[in-house]
Amino acid sequence: MSTAAVILxxxxxxxxxxxxxxxxxxxxxxxxxxxxxxSLVIDTLFDILxxxxxxxxxxxxxxxxxVAFIIAVPLGGAIGVLAAEHAYFGAIFRPMLFYVFSIPKSxxxxxxxxxxxxxxxxKVAYATFSTIFIVIMSASAAVxxxxxxxxxxxxxxxxxxxxxxxxxxxxxxxxxxxxTLRISMIFNFTGVMIAEMYASRTGVGHMIxxxxxxxxxPQLFAGVVVLAVAAMxxxxxxxxxxxxxxxxxx
Amino acid sequence: xxxxxxRTVRRLIGLGLLVLWEAVPRFGLLPELFVPPLTKTLAVxxxxxxxxxxxxLVTLYEVAVAMLIACGVGILTGAIVGGVATMRNxxxxxxxxxxxxxxxxxYPIFTxxxxxxxxxxxxxxxxxxxxxxxxxxxxxxRTIDEQYLLAARSMGATLPQMIARVIIPASIPTVxxxxxxxxxxxxxxxxxxxxxxxxxxxxxxVTMNRTILDSPRVFAAIIVVLALSVVFDIIVRAVERRxxxxxxxxxxxxxxxxxxxxxxxxV
Amino acid sequence: xxxxxxxxxxxxxxQGAAVEVRGLGxxxxxxxxxxxALADIDLTVPAGRFVVxxxxxxxxxxxxxxxxxxxxTQTSGTILVDGRPIATPDPSRVGVVFxxxxxxxxxxxxxNVEFPLVLKNAPRDERxxxxxxxxxxxxxxxxxxxxxxxxxxxxxxRVSIARGLVQDPPVLLMDExxxxxxxxxxxxxxxELLRIWSQTSKTVVFITHSLTEAVYLADEVIVMxxxxxxxxxxxxxxxxxxxxxxxxxxxxxxxxxxxxxxQIRDVP
Ligand SMILES: Nc1ncnc2c1ncn2[C@@H]1O[C@H](COP(=O)(O)OP(=O)(O)O)[C@@H](O)[C@H]1O
Ligand SMILES: [Mg+2]
Numbered sequence: 001m002s003t004a005a006v007i008l009x010x011x012x013x014x015x016x017x018x019x020x021x022x023x024x025x026x027x028x029x030x031x032x033x034x035x036x037x038x039s040l041v042i043d044t045l046f047d048i049l050x051x052x053x054x055x056x057x058x059x060x061x062x063x064x065x066x067v068a069f070i071i072a073v074p075l076g077g078a079i080g081v082l083a084a085e086h087a088y089f090g091a092i093f094r095p096m097l098f099y100v101f102s103i104p105k106s107x108x109x110x111x112x113x114x115x116x117x118x119x120x121x122x123k124v125a126y127a128t129f130s131t132i133f134i135v136i137m138s139a140s141a142a143v144x145x146x147x148x149x150x151x152x153x154x155x156x157x158x159x160x161x162x163x164x165x166x167x168x169x170x171x172x173x174x175x176x177x178x179x180t181l182r183i184s185m186i187f188n189f190t191g192v193m194i195a196e197m198y199a200s201r202t203g204v205g206h207m208i209x210x211x212x213x214x215x216x217x218p219q220l221f222a223g224v225v226v227l228a229v230a231a232m233x234x235x236x237x238x239x240x241x242x243x244x245x246x247x248x249x250x
Numbered sequence: 251x252x253x254x255x256x257r258t259v260r261r262l263i264g265l266g267l268l269v270l271w272e273a274v275p276r277f278g279l280l281p282e283l284f285v286p287p288l289t290k291t292l293a294v295x296x297x298x299x300x301x302x303x304x305x306x307l308v309t310l311y312e313v314a315v316a317m318l319i320a321c322g323v324g325i326l327t328g329a330i331v332g333g334v335a336t337m338r339n340x341x342x343x344x345x346x347x348x349x350x351x352x353x354x355x356x357y358p359i360f361t362x363x364x365x366x367x368x369x370x371x372x373x374x375x376x377x378x379x380x381x382x383x384x385x386x387x388x389x390x391x392r393t394i395d396e397q398y399l400l401a402a403r404s405m406g407a408t409l410p411q412m413i414a415r416v417i418i419p420a421s422i423p424t425v426x427x428x429x430x431x432x433x434x435x436x437x438x439x440x441x442x443x444x445x446x447x448x449x450x451x452x453x454x455x456v457t458m459n460r461t462i463l464d465s466p467r468v469f470a471a472i473i474v475v476l477a478l479s480v481v482f483d484i485i486v487r488a489v490e491r492r493x494x495x496x497x498x499x500x501x502x503x504x505x506x507x508x509x510x511x512x513x514x515x516x517v
Numbered sequence: 518x519x520x521x522x523x524x525x526x527x528x529x530x531x532q533g534a535a536v537e538v539r540g541l542g543x544x545x546x547x548x549x550x551x552x553x554a555l556a557d558i559d560l561t562v563p564a565g566r567f568v569v570x571x572x573x574x575x576x577x578x579x580x581x582x583x584x585x586x587x588x589x590t591q592t593s594g595t596i597l598v599d600g601r602p603i604a605t606p607d608p609s610r611v612g613v614v615f616x617x618x619x620x621x622x623x624x625x626x627x628x629n630v631e632f633p634l635v636l637k638n639a640p641r642d643e644r645x646x647x648x649x650x651x652x653x654x655x656x657x658x659x660x661x662x663x664x665x666x667x668x669x670x671x672x673x674x675r676v677s678i679a680r681g682l683v684q685d686p687p688v689l690l691m692d693e694x695x696x697x698x699x700x701x702x703x704x705x706x707x708x709e710l711l712r713i714w715s716q717t718s719k720t721v722v723f724i725t726h727s728l729t730e731a732v733y734l735a736d737e738v739i740v741m742x743x744x745x746x747x748x749x750x751x752x753x754x755x756x757x758x759x760x761x762x763x764x765x766x767x768x769x770x771x772x773x774x775x776x777x778x779x780q781i782r783d784v785p
Contacts, residue, residue, distance in 0.1 A: 006339050013340075034363055091256035096263075103479040104438040106445055107453075107472045110460040114284050182350075190352035197354065197446055198457075205355070212358025213447070220358055228351045235350030401619035404586050405633040405680075406608045415635070419623045 036218040045222035054207065058226075061203045064120060064192045065185075068127035073184055076132040080139025090140065097133055105130045105191075109198050118199045127191035131184050138180035142173040175245045182238040189231055286466040295470035302455065302474055309451040309478070312371045312440045319372070320379030320432050325425065327380075328387025333417070342388060349381050354442065361447050371448065375439030379432040386428020390421035430486045437482060441475055452478075533600060535688050535720035536562040536585060541594030542745070543580055553745035554580050558594065560739065560748065564687065567714060567721045569735035571728065571777060577746030578724045582692050585722060586613045599687050608633045612681030616693040620665040620676055627652060627661030630679045637684075651679035654713060671702040678713065691723045695730070703727070704762070707734055711760060728781075732773045733760055740780040750780045 018038055025032035036044075048054040083090040083097075109126060116122035150168050159167065196205025204227060211220040254262075271288040274280050282290075295302060331337050331345065357374050364370040394417060402416045444453025452474050459467035541558035544551045554577045562568050570578050583589040584596055587603040596603055599610050606613075620629045627648045634644035652661050655675040665673055674694055681689055695703045707730055714721055725731050731738050732754055740750040754773055756764055764770050 009340055010344065088253060088256065092259045092263075095256075096260060099479075099483060102434040102437075102483055103476060104441040106438070106442045107456055107475050109445070110456060110465075110468050111284065113460070114465075186350050186352070190354055193352045193354050194442060194446075197357070208355060208358050209446070212362055215362055217359075217362055220362065224355050224359065227355050231351045232347050235347060395619075397615055397617055397619040398621065400588065401613070401615060403588055404606050404608065404611075404613040405636055406606050407636050411636055415632075416621070419621070422623075 034217065036221055040218050041221045041225065044218040045225060048219060048222055049226070054204075054223075057202060057204045057207050060120070061192060061196065061205065064123040064127065064196075064203065065189055068124045068131065068192065069185065069188050071124070072128040072131040072188060073135055073181065075128075076135025076184075077139040077180075079132075080136040081143050083136065084140035084143035094140075097136060100133055101137075106194055106198070109195065112195070113199055118201065123192050123195040123200070123203065126195040127188050130191035130194075131187040134187050135180060135184050138176065138183065142176035142180065143169075145176055146172045175242055178238055178242045178245060182235060182242070185234055185238070186231070193227070283463060283465050286469055291466050291469040291473065294466040295473060298467065298470065302452070302470065305450060305452045305455050305471075306474055306478075308368065309440055309444065309453070312368050312375065312444075312451065313437050315368075316372045316375035316379060316436045316440060317433055319376035320436050321383055321429055323376075324380045324383025324428070324432060325387050328384040328425075328428070329391060331384065332388030332391030332421075338388070338392065345381070345385065345388075349385070353378050353381075353439075354446075357443055357446055360443075366447050366449055368450075371440050371443045371451070374443045375436045378439030379436035381432075382435060383425075383428045383432035386431070387421065387425050390424025390428070391417060393424070394420045426490060430490070433482060433486065434479070437478060533564060534561045534597075535564040535566070535599060536560065536722065537595075537597040537600075538585075539595045541581075541584070541591050541596065543577070543584070543589075544592045555591070556745035556747055558746070558748060562720055562722060564720050565718050567711075567723065567734055567736045568739060569723045569725060569731040569737070570739045570741060571725060571731050571781065572741030572746065572749075573743050573781065574726075576741045576743035578741060579692055581746070582613075582690050582722065582724060585688075586611050586690055588613075608684045608686060610686050611688045611690060612684065612686045614674070614677045614681045614689065614691040614694045616696050620673055620680075622665050624664075625661060626657065626663050626665070626668065626676045629665070629676055630661075630683050632680065633684050647683060648679070651683050652676070654682070654716065655679045656709065669702075670698050671706055674698065674706060675709070678710070682713075682717065682719070686719075688720045688722070691721065693724050693726065696726060703730065708760075708762070710734065711758075715759065728774050728777050729765065731777060732756075732770060733765065738773075738777055740777055750777075752777055752780075 021035070021041075022038040024030040025035045025037040083093055105126075108129070112122050112126045112129070116125050146169055150172065151164060154164050154168055192203070193205040196203035197209040200206040204223060208220055208223040208227070211217075211223060268288060271285065275282045275285050275287045331341050353374070356377065357370070360370040360373045364373055398416050398420055399412065402412050407415065440451070441453040441456075444451035445457045446453075448454045448457075452471050455471040456468055456475075459465075459471065538558055538560040541555060541560075542553075543555040544553050546552075558581065560568075570581070572578055580589065584591045585598065585603070587598075587606040590604070598607075601610075603610065620626075621632070624632065627645065630651050631639075631644040631648035634647060639647075649658070649661060652658055655678050657672060657675050657679070660668065660672065665676070668676065677694065678689075678691075681691075695706045698706060710721075711734060723734060725734075735754045738752040738754060739748055740752065741747065742749045752773065756769065756773075
């Protein structure tokens with residue numbers, strides 16, 4: 001199948017999906033109270049995008065996501081490199097990390113609330129906490145992916161430590177680092193959303209949770225669409241950069 | 251000086267954490283509201299064992315049904331997407347793009363649709379666990395060494411024989427990794443949704459006791475959830491050990507594609 | 518050379534052709550246009566012969582082998598195996614041994630060997646006995662219960678050979694079966710293959726990159742050129758059988774190797 005055909009079929013599928021979203025509730029096949037028709041959701045979307053409180057909520061959420069990201073990624077990265085470079089340290093903590101991975105971090109939300117209240121700091125702290133483990137794992141994987149052969153060759157040509165870092169480690173780790181950024185962002189965003197939905201007075205997560213409880217489905221769907229589009233856009237952006245990196249890599 | 255083995259150190263760390271959990275609040279280093287002593291928490295758990303037991307049953311029921319859905323639908327969809335080239339080209343990028351959406355934002359929709367009972371938890375956790383199972387199954391099928399299929403054809407295998415005797419066994423390791431992840435995510439999904447909006451289950455006990463500032467009971471619920479994760483992990487490991495033969499070989503590479511969904515998306 | 522011809526009795530007087538290729542051509546529909554992979558291939562392999570195909574990478578050796586196995590359909594020309602066309606894989610006529618271990622890691626050695634019989638729903642006892650016999654033939658009796666990852670590279674290829682032979686096909690096709698092995702194991706395996714071949718009197722079509730291996734094993738070496746793959750030369754190898762390692766040091770062996778090498782080197 002040619003690329004054009006694939007894109008055409010995808011557009012077709014999207015059109016069917018959107019068409020069904022409009023058509024099914026309009027004709028009453030699906031209860032429009034439960035699934036507001038697409039056109040209504042889009043109207044509502046523009047409506048809430050124009051509202052001051054929603055824009056403020058978006059700003060708050062964006063700030064929380066960014067600050068948590070800026071804390072979690074370097075911190076987790078440093079720990080991850082340490083775990084990969086120091087075999088003993090890694091042997092101790094790697095299995096613990098694997099276990100920590102599989103527990104629902106949300107059960108610790110009450111502690112974050114007690115420690116930080118339900119404001120900005122709490123969201124940032126919880127999102128950092130829920131993201132940092134994946135960053136640690138990915139960063140160690142990135143370091144381990146650097147081929148010992150490359151380093152050996154560089155060393156045999158008398159490369160300095162700084163040169164090895166710049167010329168070997170960074171380029172070979174680049175794709176995994178980008179992948180780490182991408183996955184951390186998914187975790188981070190999820191963490192902020194849960195914290196906002198759980199206990200908060202601000203943020204988009206708080207707003208959609210509220211709309212859900214008050215059965216304001218057009219607003220709820222509009223909010224979900226905004227969040228989903230934002231998440232997918234960032235994801236695609238990083239994937240695009242990953243693709244560019246891997247073309248020169250292979 | 252020889253270092254103690256990592257396992258010993260880990261055990262010591264675990265023990266140390268337990269001791270700290272008891273000592274820190276006892277000596278007033280942190281208020282009991284923040285961390286109630288371990289013994290006090292365990293005492294409360296024992297006292298309220300019928301409440302916690304009942305909540306655990308609700309949670310387990312939701313987890314079981316959600317896992318069935320996530321695994322069943324995930325394996326089926328993954329097999330189609332991974333096995334049929336057209337579907338793969340068409341749908342895989344779409345699915346991995348959708349994977350970026352924090353699924354938790356769908357939960358308010360599920361409560362609006364299904365109410366705040368078990369149905370909304372099952373639906374949410376099912377969707378939550380579905381993605382890794384589906385992506386792993388697709389990756390598992392896609393990364394089967396073509397040599398295996400070629401060899402089977404040269405030996406005259408029919409398509410059903412190919413599926414039953416080559417494709418399924420060859421994709422088991424990756425699918426298992428996906429089930430492990432999907433299972434963990436299903437548990438997480440149930441607990442998270444119970445914490446958000448609900449009237450029963452372990453997650454509900456966390457939230458309910460938090461709002462009345464009954465920290466020992468919050469921590470008792472946390473202990474139950476941790477125990478649930480540990481038990482799940484032990485079961486999965488046991489299953490994995492039984493399929494060790496599959497794990498040791500059989501894949502073109504430990505491809506990053508196959509590993510990617512195996513990264514735990516936990517919150 | 519005539520004294521050598523005397524030392525390989527019986528080989529020349531084989532009855533019909535086991536493999537008969539006439540005017541074979543193949544064109545791949547590639548991404549950027551058609552890729553002519555094979556052209557004007559005529560090849561007759563009498564029953565019981567050991568034919569080795571050499572040629573530069575990408576000259577279509579694997580493609581040709583796949584067509585002989587019924588795994589791929591040629592664009593033009595005819596192929597007869599054991600006197601009949603081969604449109605689909607037929608393990609009772611053709612056994613195939615691939616380069617990389619294509620053994621199934623979830624099956625033990627003996628289960629791998631009996632796999633083709635399982636596909637045929639052969640009774641359990643019968644297929645197990647047959648598989649054990651094959652393992653015995655390739656020198657692996659007692660290793661049937663091992664999984665592939667518990668076997669060395671050479672042993673894995675022995676299992677592959679046993680699997681290829683388990684249905685007793687008249688023709689065995691081998692695509693660089695020993696390429697992944699170290700030099701020493703490779704020599705041993707070549708020698709073992711000749712022993713198995715002499716015990717089973719199969720027709721073998723064997724692809725390799727190693728000229729030494731080619732001359733050591735073959736009754737006839739087929740030299741191919743690339744783009745599109747054609748047959749450049751057929752070099753009869755009149756070395757006596759059974760072959761011994763000492764023959765490699767002889768002038769005759771060197772001269773044959775040189776002749777093949779010239780052909781390949783001159784390929785554009
Ligand atoms: N499935 C295919 N589709 C398109 N081109 C192919 C395919 N298989 C092989 N080719 C091309 O045909 C030529 C011969 O390939 P192959 O038979 O594998 O050669 P060899 O085994 O001698 O190295 C090569 O140029 C290769 O790129
Ligand atoms: Mg080849």
